[in-house]
Amino acid sequence: MVFRQTATLREALSAGALAAREQGGHLADRAILWLLDRPDNLAVRLLGRFVRPWELLQIATRIRLDPALRKPETDTPETLLAALEGLRPALGDLADAAPLHSGLLLLLLLREERFVASRILAMYAIPAVEIATLLRALPAQEEGASEASAEPDTPAQQPDAFTTDLTRAAAEGRLDPAIGRDRETDRLIRTLCRRRKNNPLLIGPAGVGKSALVEGLAQRLVQGNVPPPLRGRRLLALDLAALIAGTTYRGDLEQRVHALLRRLEHHREAILFIDELHLIVGAGAGRQEGPDVADLLKPALARGLFPCIGATTPEAYRRTLAGDRALARRFQPLLLEPPSPTETLTILRQLAPRYERHHRVRYSDEALRACVELSGRYLSDRNFPDKAIDLLDEAGARAGLGTPGAAPPRPVTEATVRRTAEEITGVPIREPAAEAAARHRALLTRLTEAVAGQEQAVEQLANTLRRLHTGLSDPDRPAGVLLLAGPAGTGKRRMAEALAEVLAGRTR
Numbered sequence: 001m002v003f004r005q006t007a008t009l010r011e012a013l014s015a016g017a018l019a020a021r022e023q024g025g026h027l028a029d030r031a032i033l034w035l036l037d038r039p040d041n042l043a044v045r046l047l048g049r050f051v052r053p054w055e056l057l058q059i060a061t062r063i064r065l066d067p068a069l070r071k072p073e074t075d076t077p078e079t080l081l082a083a084l085e086g087l088r089p090a091l092g093d094l095a096d097a098a099p100l101h102s103g104l105l106l107l108l109l110l111r112e113e114r115f116v117a118s119r120i121l122a123m124y125a126i127p128a129v130e131i132a133t134l135l136r137a138l139p140a141q142e143e144g145a146s147e148a149s150a151e152p153d154t155p156a157q158q159p160d161a162f163t164t165d166l167t168r169a170a171a172e173g174r175l176d177p178a179i180g181r182d183r184e185t186d187r188l189i190r191t192l193c194r195r196r197k198n199n200p201l202l203i204g205p206a207g208v209g210k211s212a213l214v215e216g217l218a219q220r221l222v223q224g225n226v227p228p229p230l231r232g233r234r235l236l237a238l239d240l241a242a243l244i245a246g247t248t249y250r251g252d253l254e255q256r257v258h259a260l261l262r263r264l265e266h267h268r269e270a271i272l273f274i275d276e277l278h279l280i281v282g283a284g285a286g287r288q289e290g291p292d293v294a295d296l297l298k299p300a301l302a303r304g305l306f307p308c309i310g311a312t313t314p315e316a317y318r319r320t321l322a323g324d325r326a327l328a329r330r331f332q333p334l335l336l337e338p339p340s341p342t343e344t345l346t347i348l349r350q351l352a353p354r355y356e357r358h359h360r361v362r363y364s365d366e367a368l369r370a371c372v373e374l375s376g377r378y379l380s381d382r383n384f385p386d387k388a389i390d391l392l393d394e395a396g397a398r399a400g401l402g403t404p405g406a407a408p409p410r411p412v413t414e415a416t417v418r419r420t421a422e423e424i425t426g427v428p429i430r431e432p433a434a435e436a437a438a439r440h441r442a443l444l445t446r447l448t449e450a451v452a453g454q455e456q457a458v459e460q461l462a463n464t465l466r467r468l469h470t471g472l473s474d475p476d477r478p479a480g481v482l483l484l485a486g487p488a489g490t491g492k493r494r495m496a497e498a499l500a501e502v503l504a505g506r507t508r
Helices: 007-023 027-036 042-047 053-065 077-085 093-097 102-111 116-122 128-136 166-171 182-192 210-223 240-244 252-266 293-303 314-321 341-359 365-378 386-400 414-425 433-450 455-468 492-504
Strands: 163-165 200-203 234-238 270-274 308-312 332-335 361-363 410-412
Touching: 007 027, 007 077, 007 102, 027 042, 027 053, 027 077, 027 102, 027 116, 042 053, 042 102, 042 128, 053 116, 077 102, 102 116, 102 128, 163 166, 166 210, 166 234, 182 200, 182 210, 182 332, 200 210, 200 314, 210 234, 210 308, 240 252, 240 293, 252 270, 252 293, 308 314, 341 361, 341 365, 341 386, 361 365, 361 386, 365 386, 365 414, 386 410, 386 414, 410 414, 433 455, 433 492, 455 492
Parallel strands: 200 308, 200 332, 234 270, 270 308, 361 410
Antiparallel strands: 163 234
């Protein structure tokens, strides 16, 4: 029987048959290896919708290194072509008019398990159903046509090469639940619904939950808990490193960015998320003095082709974005402050079940409170809720190590959290977190009562004293040097007297 096939598939089978005779292995495995080494074919373009560019190289390497690829096999091109022909009914009526192509070979590898490539591709969770949907959208091709033009020209063509679909991750349950931040999420949604300047820029210190806020939006999009203008939208996170990787010559980066922008413009349901937005300024500009990513994105942002969410820190905004006014004015800043200890405790209580299942432990409420209080006291260079969640996770890992699969969950107590905090900080914690927090609150109360109207100064002074008593100070040096500055009559002397009264009651 004579099978119609594209020139690319014919070359792949010819080269694969030669490699199989000389080195062993299935013809299908050798043919897909030949295709993976040549990016301009349908099979690789289809794979590129679900894996990163560097993962394509990883897939090829794993296939080559698999010992089963050395076993002699007896399959022939005719046998493989007959198997590909058998896939036509699953692709609809249009497939009967088209020649066999490399996309069918990829679908065969995803549907059967007898090939080495099938086992390797299964590790990347590439959906055979979606591959079949994309293949059904292919236009009928003439006999012997090149696969260079065999690209599905339908809305199924998604800008996934350099992006991660957060809505898909939310639908699959791979994102942690969004807790709190309802007011900030509502403002984010309102900004996205604006007619002009609908590009929110989340500005906040590291660890306050900027990315978590965006993931919460992705979960709302999946649930449909958004206004009508946002229903059916997809939230795509830009992978800036993948976008720039391999752009050696001038024009490479421009070609990639323009292709991404065309796809985003075509798929108007997409919302782009750029974490660490300041990195796009100067990104890729070292290639023969070409434009950077920021320069390439500005025209699209100015025309409002798609909504874009950015995230950055206040320091990076002032250092980088504030100086590029043409870029900064395209975004609407939204400031995010760290949540309070009470809000952080609420977040931990709702996140705890996920960490309990992961570590096979059980957190007590005292342990959750200790995570908040100890991280707030001893990890002062970081922000809530990130530092409290890290302590929660570390304590769970400490308690859960070595727990047999059938054993009951081990308890995580306040003492466990305290020992974990000691290991992280290297500072001995001699008093329970609850007692330390109570002492700090009492200090705040006494100073506030003594000096009315100076709440901010009292808070700063109390935080300074709290750091002085962590055990980090040099015993041969003064415990602290404080400078109380302000106009006459503002209470500097009274503040010093109140501080002396508070410290006089302590044993030193």
